Each structure stands twice: as structure tokens, then as C-alpha cells.
Amino acid sequence: MAAVLALATAPLAGQQVGSTATPITVTDLSGAEVRLDARAAGKPMLLEFWATWCEVCEALMPTVRAAHARFGQQVDFVGINVTVNESKARVARWVEREKPPYRVMYDARGVAVRAFEAPATSYVVIIDAGGVIRYTGIGEDQDLQAQLSKVVAR
């Protein structure tokens, strides 16, 4: 019975806080491949899964900008556009206009979405320099600076 319960109640497989992030290769807006591997880079990483149509992402943006202003030298900020209901041209226009404080990836094949099992846009993942996931969160009310303080201080 214990085996049945474990199987029935186990969370879906995915990268949880405390687990090691799987290094992945995604593409940026130019189509160039980019390796996302905090451990290899030796630098913490903040990933945000976003879309141009995401109102929550828009509400979260000031928080991301403030976090970048404080930690941008120590942390690699990466924005993963989820590409659902998007076009590359629209994303490019948005990037040109908004100048987001992160490197923009265009995840046309869903590589990052699957790797991190991103449930929704505005999903943020913070990975420490050892490649361990230290935070995941969603929504516009995320205290990113407090979370980044923890990985920068390690």
C-alpha cells in the first residue's frame, strides 16, 4: 500500500527547489544557440518565463528591473519568451521598445519550458552558482531581491 500511495501522491517530475538545474541550450532572437548553465558559468542565474501578452509579467517588470539594478553584476538575468501566442517579430519589437533588463531567449521548441516545467508566464527560477535551484515563484508579488540576496551571499 505504501508503494501505491507514493505513486499516487508523488508530485509530477520536475526541477524542484533544492534540485540541480539541468543545463539546457536554447536560442536567442537571432537564432543563435545559448547554453544556460549557471554551474559552468560559476554565476547565479535568474530565469523569467514571459510573454509580450502577459499582464502579470508586465506588473512584475519593475521588480525585475530593481533586482537587476542591484544584482545585475553578480547574477545572469535571462528572460525566456515562451513563444505561445507570439511571433518573433512581435517579441523583437517589444524588446526594442521595452529594453528589458535580461538576455532574451525565444524558446520556439519549448526546451526551457519543459526543462523547468514552467506552469505559467511570470514564472521565475533562481539558480545558484553551483547549479542548484534555490527559488521558484510566480506572479507579480515576488520578492526577488530577498531571494537573490541568498544566492549571492552563498
Added chain:
Amino acid sequence: MMRSMVLLMVLVAPLAAQNSSSPVSIRLRVADEVRVGRQAPDVVLPYATRNGPGPADQPFALRKELGRVVVLAFYPGDFTAGCTAQWQAFRDRAATLFGPEVIVAGISTDSLETHVRFAREYDLPFKLLSDPALTIARRYDAVDGRRARRMVVVIGRDGLVRYVDRAFAALDPESYVHLGAAVEAARKE
């Protein structure tokens, strides 16, 4: 935990009697009740569209849709980020993803009133079914806690299940590619 154990024991007891040596296979058999090639369990639920709640005496009934391809899309809730992305994608790609002859029905625990607001807010041309007690979601093994799990089922004109994605990922472009291919295959049969 005890309540969960009791519930699970009731759930698996009939099957356990048939196969007491392998609890894992018991769980999988329960989950596999809805699978490709099998008759889709009937669905009878009240629905709403962007025009308002459907007639109370004429709920959505899957058996009445025989002869048409049906896509059932279980989802956690109206107005949540992932679900909004999914339904916007369904709306924007309806012509290529489904085609004009395909019935697309969303199923969540939301009320008809919430469904109407959701459908109007995002101009969704679909029927949204209300399953507050998760009655149908349980029948399809599409329950996650108190909500429906995100899952899509494609049902052929003969009422047989043609495709099941038990972990449809709203933000994964590949999920839509696979769904579109499954619908197209079902339409050609």
C-alpha cells in the same frame, strides 16, 4: 493522510483482488481507464459560452456529439496564467489546430458565471463546462487536488479515445503541435 489512504483503498480494492501482487500495476490500471482505443466516458455537464450560460435543460452531452471529433480540455481554472495562455492559443489557432467541424470543450471546476466572464474577457468561441464536484474529471483521471489537472483528450467520430495528453503544457509549443496532429488524424478517419 488516513482519508487519502481510505479513498485509495476503495479506489483500488476491486482491482487489487484481481492483481494483489503488484500495487504499482494497480495504480496504473486505474489511471489507464481513459486511453487510446477505448470508449470515452460520457460527459454530461452544464456549459457556458461568451454569450452566456447554456440552456439548463440542455447540458453538453458527449454522446450527442457522436459523428464529430471532440476535444475535451481539462484545466485548473479560469483566469489563471497558464489556462489563459492555453485558451488564447486555442482561440488564435482554432482554424489550424482544430478546424470548423471539431467540438472543443473546456472543463474546470469554475461556475458558469465565471466561465461566461472568462469567455467574454478573452473572446473564446468554445463551450466551457462546469464540473465543480470534479465528477467528470475523476472519470477521466484528470484531478489534481481540488482542481482539474491540465489534460486534453481527442475523441473520434465513433466515440473512441484517439489521443490523450495527461500533462498538457500550456506554455510548450510542442504540446500544440502534438494536439494539432492528433486532431488532424482523427478528422481524417
